[in-house]
Amino acid sequence: MDRATEDVLDAVGPRLRALRRARGITLADLAATTGVSESTLSRLESGQRRATLELLLPLSRTYDVPLDDLVGAPRAGDPRIHLKPVRRFGMTLVPLSRRPGGVHAFKLIIPGEAEPLDPTPQTHRGLEWLYVLNGRLRLVVGDSDVTLPPGEAAEFDTSQPHWLGTADGHPVELLVLFGLDGLRAHARPDTESGT
Numbered sequence: 001m002d003r004a005t006e007d008v009l010d011a012v013g014p015r016l017r018a019l020r021r022a023r024g025i026t027l028a029d030l031a032a033t034t035g036v037s038e039s040t041l042s043r044l045e046s047g048q049r050r051a052t053l054e055l056l057l058p059l060s061r062t063y064d065v066p067l068d069d070l071v072g073a074p075r076a077g078d079p080r081i082h083l084k085p086v087r088r089f090g091m092t093l094v095p096l097s098r099r100p101g102g103v104h105a106f107k108l109i110i111p112g113e114a115e116p117l118d119p120t121p122q123t124h125r126g127l128e129w130l131y132v133l134n135g136r137l138r139l140v141v142g143d144s145d146v147t148l149p150p151g152e153a154a155e156f157d158t159s160q161p162h163w164l165g166t167a168d169g170h171p172v173e174l175l176v177l178f179g180l181d182g183l184r185a186h187a188r189p190d191t192e193s194g195t
Helices: 003-022 027-034 038-046 053-063 067-071
Strands: 086-088 091-095 103-110 127-134 137-141 144-148 153-157 162-166 172-179
Touching (some): 003 067, 027 038, 053 067, 137 153, 144 153, 162 172
Antiparallel strands (some): 091 103, 127 172, 137 144, 137 162
């Protein structure tokens, strides 16, 4: 087997673990949904077991992603980026990055609402950094309830109860960087211009 194929296969486990954690699914829940034993899933994620088609097909169905995305197969031919939006909680997430682990980038689109929604805060592991591109974002984190206009940014620990929504009923577009296990987005000063 050539080195490129080995590298793709070695990255499958971490990619599967990152996907499961990003979705907030336990190994026990995943085993119940896929019919694959918890120990097999654990060994697959840790790299102690090689991925096979019979293991990847139920995972692909459960996560609702193509097999190519699970294994990180290189795209052939067409050099364009094909973004596959995902709808969650009435919002649209457009993934902007594809690597397993680390910080993940998304464009988040929150639709307009005729009636303001009551916040329903959620929690999960990780840190989130966001930047408002268009619209006015209502951000609730813990006891804080703030409105962010275009050009404003925020960073918070997602283990705190949090909720994002439209502040004025109009759609909101955000750039979101999300990292598990304490990975933060860092802004560095421009050292060449002295700022």
